[in-house]
Amino acid sequence: MIRKSSWIVLALSGLLLAAVPVxxxxxxxxxxxxxxxxxxxxxxxxxxxxxxxxxxxLDVAGPDGKVTEWVFQxxxxxxxxxxxxxxxxxxxxxxxxxYTVKGFAARNGNPMGFLRVLVFPDGxxxxxxxxxxxxx
Numbered sequence: 001m002i003r004k005s006s007w008i009v010l011a012l013s014g015l016l017l018a019a020v021p022v023x024x025x026x027x028x029x030x031x032x033x034x035x036x037x038x039x040x041x042x043x044x045x046x047x048x049x050x051x052x053x054x055x056x057x058l059d060v061a062g063p064d065g066k067v068t069e070w071v072f073q074x075x076x077x078x079x080x081x082x083x084x085x086x087x088x089x090x091x092x093x094x095x096x097x098x099y100t101v102k103g104f105a106a107r108n109g110n111p112m113g114f115l116r117v118l119v120f121p122d123g124x125x126x127x128x129x130x131x132x133x134x135x136x
Contacts, residue, residue, distance in 0.1 A: 028104070028129075032114040036105035040070055040113065047093045049077040049085075056093075056115055058101060072101050072115040074128050083126060097121050 028034075042060035056072045074080070086092045093099070100119035106112040116129045 028114055031107060032104040033107045034104055036107075037103070038105055038113075039100055039102050040072075041098060041100040042067075042070065044093055044095050044097055044099050045069060046095065047087075049080060049087050051076045051078075054080055056099075056101065056118070058099060060111075068111050070101075070111045070113060072103060072113045074115040079128070083128065085126075094121075 040058060040060050042058040045057040045059050046055075047057070048055040053073045054075065054077055056074060058070045058072065059067050060070050061067050084091050098121055101113065101115050102117035102119065104114045104116065114129070116127065118126045118128065120126070
């Protein structure tokens with residue numbers, strides 16, 4: 001027969017193991033500056049449906065005309081699918097088309113950002129993130 005203290009230790013161990021993935025996740029505000037909200041319009045170069053965060057690559061022309069590839073992090077591939085995006089076929093993004101990203105710029109100044117809203121060429125908007133700056 002297992003003693004009561006053994007059950008308590010077992011239960012606490014289970015709780016600690018369940019908390020490991022939560023501790024590994026990071027707040028959006030750690031990498032992206034919530035005070036640097038902006039919009040970027042450019043030509044879609046590539047969309048990566050990957051986990052844990054998908055990436056959208058956009059060629060954005062600066063004020064001087066120089067084109068820079070921006071990489072925007074967003075939610076995971078499964079959530080993209082539930083929002084109606086697909087890798088191919090109906091619901092897929094069109095490489096070479098113009099899209100606008102609304103989101104937050106990287107803290108380190110690199111051409112990276114966090115995608116909050118994607119605006120399609122026809123003006124339709126798709127929101128990916130509703131949370132607070134701490135990633136909740």
